[in-house]
Amino acid sequence: MCRNIxxxxxxxxxxxxxxxxxxxxxxxxxxxxxxxxxKTNEEAFHKAVDEVAAAARILMDSLVTNAEPRNREVEKERARARNLKRFGPQA
Incomplete structure (x- = not known):
């Protein structure tokens, strides 16, 4: 799947x-x-984005967990550490 998601x-x-x-x-x-x-596909493309976003919002609002919420800053630091280990220091 897409790594950017x-x-x-x-x-x-x-x-x-x-x-x-x-x-x-x-x-x-x-x-x-x-x-x-x-231009020919623009309307269908944007409609698909809107429909996927609506489905994703329904999913996010429906999910439940007993786990503590994650902290965005901590997760960013963990990702940086993984990238450093994987790719080494960037120039």
Whole structure:
């Protein structure tokens, strides 16, 4: 799957609509193979993004967990550490 799509569930503060929209956009781009659709496909592309975002919002609002919410800053630091280990220091 697309590596740019990040886990959005169980964070404090909760996921924002803009984050869901960005993930939906990445998903539709991956499925369609278009970064930017042609004028002919533009309406269908944007409709798909909106529909995926709506489904994702329903999912996020429906999920439940007993786990403590994750901290966004801590998760960013963990990702940086994984990237450093994987790719080494960047120049």
């Amino acid at each position: 990040k886990t959005l569930f169980n964070f404090d503060p909760p996921v924002a609509d803009s984050e869901i929209h960005e993930a939906s956009l990445q998903f539709v781009r991956k499925l369609s193979g278009f970064h930017t659709p042609s």
